[in-house]
Amino acid sequence: MALTQALKTRGNRLGGKTGQVFLRRMGVDSLILSGDVLAALSAAGVVHRMPTSTRDVAAVQAALNQWMAESGHGLTRISQILALSIDAD
Template sequence: MRSFEEILTIAAERKGGADKVLAGVMPYKTAGELASIPDDRWLAMMARGIFQAGISWTVVEAKWPGIEEAFAGFDVGRLSMMDDGWLDALLVDTRVIRSGAKIAAIRDNAVFIRRVNEAEGGFARKVADWPAGDFAGLLDWLTTTGSRLGGNTGAYMLRQMGKEGYLLSKDVVARLVAEGVIGGPPTSRKAMAAVQAAFDRWRTESGQSLNTISRVLAQSIG
């Protein structure tokens, strides 16, 4: 397994300099900043990722103001109590993407957030306090406890909200395979543990964030 600096050198040679590689790193928020984000914004970003899965992101972006309106601004309390009548109305509402499974998943994630708030002192606080050294565990929690937050949907949501982490894009996975970390897309907990261990090693030796390491790995391939 190459060092972070060696992989950064590969990326820099491909992209015309390390500064160009690092310029695209997305910033991340402090724990305090994350914890202050209201529940409706967490649910809204979950919904955006769920709606974007399998269709044009441009379509979702164009419809987003109407989606926000149709889903009551993603008010967690209201959506967690969505009855069949409201769900049926959304299925024929031209403002939204009319997928019953996706609409139901948004309702289920409202319930998910509400339950975490009630049982664990706040959804945003729990995500904010989750250590970077167990980012794989956070993704697993979202996948197994939330609805339709597996694959890169949960990771994309966290990245957009400002949580430090990595995105297992095709290019990042290709670099991890090239380094012998995994043999293919990491679909098991064992494979994700290997991914986390590799990121932890690169993070320790470089002092860089998971966001930066993820970016460098991707740019070394794509």
């Protein structure tokens, strides 16, 4: 998430999902905080809204680090698993 924050701070029009999608398309192992991913993070008790505070970003990063260590998957795969784990009505 540090790279996403750097793009948001230093890049022009690369804040929010734009920077996340840019990284993914460039082949960087990255997370996209879509609505479904946020819903999955909320269901897991990690955060309950878009992580904007330092505390929320740290909580998301800690959860991602734990899931990566447990599963052996990267951020892209974990992002996809989170998104697909929510039942979108």
